[in-house]
Amino acid sequence: MRTTTLENALRDLDSAPPTTDGRPARADADLRRILAAPRDSGGDTDHPPVGARPAVGARPLGARPRHARWRGGLVAVTAATLVVMTGVVAVDILRPTTASATWTPVGEAVPVDAPGAQQCERWWQVESSEVRPVLQERRGDTTLVLGADSDGRELLCTATLRDGQEPIGGMTSLSEPPSAQLAPDGISTTFVDISFEEAMLQNGWQAEGSTAIAGDVGEDVTRMVLSTDAGPVEASLAEGRFAAWWPIEDDSDPHPVVSATVTTADGSTRHVTLREGD
């Protein structure tokens, strides 16, 4: 069904449609009363001044639960759907180059002052100014950054930067601190986040998405290769953490099984399940 068709029906059902009645009689009196009131620079309403919020975060104004996190399995799964749509026309604009188009199965380590890493740092200042990047990697034009604070709480962020376009990305909330010390060959998955995009184009609905994963590894872990629908994906390792992301074609499975082949310092490998399916 076309978006415009639905939206036209909605407009037909507008509970406050345009009228020719003009302003109510009391409006002029209200204006005089308002203008007689003193102006100030703040006001006592708790509505934030427009533009006062940092340019970060899709926090709903409603009281929301912290996002689901399965520390029992040492895995958190979250899901979201991102649709890039504009206005009321049926043809929406999906960015011509997508993150998936430039994705690579092996990430490139980037310094903390790489543009994508700096972008993530700016975003997560809203969440916490104590978080510092501990792992930064880039796959195509998307930079993934895992941050941690001194208590061991972690935060995962991705930023996609393209010339001439405003940055886009996503960010988790801070995780809880780890509850136990990892064994030297241990692995603890903190985040498994699914992001999905859908847009109406001239030739129909187009969609793309990604799964991002991150967590902690013991000091003996030297390599992790994830088994994914996108093929083998090598996780980036740094400072006792791991992280990776890969494209997905649909979001039909919000709780995917994620497994990996792990190599340790003695050269041995083993297969581990990072996230059990539901």
Place this chain on the structure above:
Amino acid sequence: MSTPQGPDPEQRFTALFDGAYVDVLRFVRRRHGVEGAEDVVAEAFLVAWRRFEDLPEDLGDARAWLFGIARGTLANSRRGDRRRDALGVRLADHGARAGQGNADAVTLRLDVGRSWRHLSALEQEAIALTVLDGLTSAQAARVLGITPVAYRLRLSRARRRLRRLVEDGPPPIPRTAADRIARPADTAWEATS
């Protein structure tokens, strides 16, 4: 387009009041109903006057700024923790307009009206800001105090849900309002821009 500039704040504010009053009133009525709506609008403009220094120059942005203040005024009238919840948006009774248009249009309005009630307040609000209030994504984001990308995320998710509800038919047993607000899967991954 911009709000009239000049040294006289009263002149500027009066022009804004004249140009935006009806739009703000409609915005409030969609969320609050007719009764008491004019009181809410008056309160919103009073807050706007007190915070005149924050008035955006662009008229469209100023209108969105007023909507945001009106939304805050409505939210403040709520009690306790619910006062920061999204504001659900009312639609007209689809039966009242059943006779308008061809049979397909009438059927669609019925389906949309039924499906609308199954959207969460968050979803209703996201769609209404664009479709009914006529805001751009950037302006709607300002109303909600979020980024444009975050708003587009919310909007597109809401559109998709409405479309599927209309196509598949709403579930037989509506979920409770509490169930329909801020489910974890809807809120965990925060889009940023």
